[in-house]
Amino acid sequence: MSQIEEIKSKIDILNLVGSYVKLSKTGINYRGICPFHNEKGPSFFVSPTRQLFKCFGCGKGGDIFAFIEEIEGIEFKDALRILAEKAGIILKMENKQVRTERERLYEICELACLFFEKQLEASEWGKKAKEYLQKRGISNESIKKWRIGYSPDSWNSLSDFLVGKGYKREEIIRAGLALQSEKGYDSYDRFRGRIVFPIFDLNSKAVGFGARIFKDSGKKETAKYINTPQTPLYDKSSILYGMHNSKVEARKKNQCILTEGYTDAIMCHQAGFENTVSVSGTALTQKHLHILKRYTENLILSFDMDLAGDNATKRGINMAEAEGFNIKIIERYAGAKDPADIIQENPESWKNLIDQARTIMDYYFDSAFLKFDRKTAQGKREIGNMILPAIKRMKSKIEQSHWISELADKLEVKEESVLEEFKNVTIERHYEISSETTPLEHQAAGEPHHLTLSDRKKLLEEKILSLIFTDVHNLGALTDQDYDLFSEHFRNMIEKIKTKEIDPKIILSESNSHPEYQFINDAIWKEELVGEDQAWPEIQLCIGHLKDLKKREKRTNLTSEIKKAEELGDSKKAESLTKEFHLIS
Numbered sequence: 001m002s003q004i005e006e007i008k009s010k011i012d013i014l015n016l017v018g019s020y021v022k023l024s025k026t027g028i029n030y031r032g033i034c035p036f037h038n039e040k041g042p043s044f045f046v047s048p049t050r051q052l053f054k055c056f057g058c059g060k061g062g063d064i065f066a067f068i069e070e071i072e073g074i075e076f077k078d079a080l081r082i083l084a085e086k087a088g089i090i091l092k093m094e095n096k097q098v099r100t101e102r103e104r105l106y107e108i109c110e111l112a113c114l115f116f117e118k119q120l121e122a123s124e125w126g127k128k129a130k131e132y133l134q135k136r137g138i139s140n141e142s143i144k145k146w147r148i149g150y151s152p153d154s155w156n157s158l159s160d161f162l163v164g165k166g167y168k169r170e171e172i173i174r175a176g177l178a179l180q181s182e183k184g185y186d187s188y189d190r191f192r193g194r195i196v197f198p199i200f201d202l203n204s205k206a207v208g209f210g211a212r213i214f215k216d217s218g219k220k221e222t223a224k225y226i227n228t229p230q231t232p233l234y235d236k237s238s239i240l241y242g243m244h245n246s247k248v249e250a251r252k253k254n255q256c257i258l259t260e261g262y263t264d265a266i267m268c269h270q271a272g273f274e275n276t277v278s279v280s281g282t283a284l285t286q287k288h289l290h291i292l293k294r295y296t297e298n299l300i301l302s303f304d305m306d307l308a309g310d311n312a313t314k315r316g317i318n319m320a321e322a323e324g325f326n327i328k329i330i331e332r333y334a335g336a337k338d339p340a341d342i343i344q345e346n347p348e349s350w351k352n353l354i355d356q357a358r359t360i361m362d363y364y365f366d367s368a369f370l371k372f373d374r375k376t377a378q379g380k381r382e383i384g385n386m387i388l389p390a391i392k393r394m395k396s397k398i399e400q401s402h403w404i405s406e407l408a409d410k411l412e413v414k415e416e417s418v419l420e421e422f423k424n425v426t427i428e429r430h431y432e433i434s435s436e437t438t439p440l441e442h443q444a445a446g447e448p449h450h451l452t453l454s455d456r457k458k459l460l461e462e463k464i465l466s467l468i469f470t471d472v473h474n475l476g477a478l479t480d481q482d483y484d485l486f487s488e489h490f491r492n493m494i495e496k497i498k499t500k501e502i503d504p505k506i507i508l509s510e511s512n513s514h515p516e517y518q519f520i521n522d523a524i525w526k527e528e529l530v531g532e533d534q535a536w537p538e539i540q541l542c543i544g545h546l547k548d549l550k551k552r553e554k555r556t557n558l559t560s561e562i563k564k565a566e567e568l569g570d571s572k573k574a575e576s577l578t579k580e581f582h583l584i585s
Helices: 003-010 013-018 064-072 076-087 101-122 124-135 140-145 157-164 169-174 243-253 262-270 286-293 312-322 339-345 347-355 360-371 377-392 397-411 415-423 439-444 453-470 472-477 480-485 488-498 504-509 515-525 532-568 571-584
Strands: 024-026 029-032 044-047 052-055 149-151 178-180 187-189 194-200 206-213 225-227 256-259 276-278 298-301 326-329
Touching: 003 064, 003 076, 013 044, 013 052, 013 064, 064 076, 076 101, 101 124, 101 149, 101 157, 101 169, 101 194, 101 206, 124 140, 124 149, 124 194, 140 262, 157 169, 157 187, 169 178, 169 187, 243 276, 256 262, 262 276, 262 339, 286 312, 312 326, 326 360, 339 347, 360 377, 360 397, 377 397, 377 415, 397 415, 453 472, 453 488, 453 532, 472 488, 472 532, 480 532, 532 571
Parallel strands: 256 276, 256 298, 298 326
Antiparallel strands: 024 029, 029 044, 044 052, 149 194, 178 187, 194 206, 206 225
16 A cells, blocks of 8 residues: 555545534534635535545645645645644655755754753743743643743854754745845844744644744834745735634534734633634734634634724634624723733633623724714714615515614614615725636625526536436436537537436546546536436426527527628618517417
8 A cells, every 4th residue: 555545545645634624414424614615605615435626616626635735735645744643653764865955944943942942941031931821821731732932032043053953044045034144145033032933734744933022222213023035935915824723612602702912812711711823923814714714613802903994804704704703892992901911911801801792793882982073063974974885785675674673763763764875885805806707706706796697507407417327217207309409519428428428427436537527527526427217307397498598599699690781771671680589478
């Protein structure tokens, strides 16, 4: 058995995908929201029996290796190494010359992580930094769990350590751990005299670092926190601090708490709120939301916010609403204590704040009515401008109606007036659809897309053929009139079944091996193949749709011919064609 096959035999795709995507059972398969593209309805399937995944929205599919390559954005060799670790398999040694750049960067980050941890325990200033962390309420267990470290206040201690391990200074710069000297021929460590918080990807691999000043240099311009810049491994717009430790609990509780700082997330976990992550000083991005949606659609936000302004926090919340998240707000205003401070004083107080978290609409109402005077015409208008777009983003018409009524009541105006304003509200789109997006991706992203008549005809023919494969006897029930509705390609396929050139039983059992019958494979995945007693009624329904399409196609052609006849001044032909049009209609 090859090592690839050995890995496949030890890792179940359902468990693997389930650690990234929230799945629910549907027949013999499992279904969820695709992690690879925007969609509202679940079109992503996992088959435990086949050990494969497939998305019918974006078309991506394959085995455990294909999934890891796609979800992590890595090459096959990197996916092989990740899955080998999960399976507890030691890969055969490879030539060091062929290791990828990403592998070496991962190794550099891991060694840096170990270096910083050692400095926290062994160096004089590291021990002082550890005492500071303990005074902040962070336990020794949490320090080890989150691998917190310390960077010495020297120019090249980390770089020299990594060079001694066989890595080039250019690679250390690429990993974001060193900076190029202005003189151009030297480099120096990025993190010096700081408490270091390693940042991990979903597979618990160190990819970046955040660092808090501890040994103050005395310079006024020294930033309190600095972070790894954008690197081949670290993209701040797609990594949430603590997600590797939170994903299981977020799925289990079907809820995720979002905070702003490293210590906030750490202290929340320490207090038992292990479904907590941190945005680490950045705004919520579309990529963050895609990651979160793999685990839950329920978010509790603990941010300093002013929803009346056009700020990054508000835009992030708007995006989350557009993505279908249910959002609650922990009431924290500017100057209020951070979660870490609240938990250090009394963890029960933090629990109460979470339990009392308010819906986003309640928060909008409170913020708007505190900021503007409801007694003045201008104040009423400003309140409406702040709240109505939030109502517009709601998916439920019933909820919209409730909040419109609530707003009218609080503003002491007629509900009809609010409704008129509501009709004029436009909401900002928070994603772009590229020119290369497929029709199915347009639909998944909420973009209206109408299939052409030929597209619909092809789908109906494929549906009929799938049902014929369920029970070949249905072929005998098709009439000559039915055959007139079909395309030449479809009639040829039916003829091959009749002459036994095609064996439906073989296609059904090996559909994944026959690309020309991919639609049969798709029908199996979606469990659209009904029982023999239901197949014929379904075929009749499809034939009815084909008849309707043929009429519509004929009407479209007649409309074009009538227009052409009128342009040529041929009134008799135009009149004749118009009569034919009305007859078909």
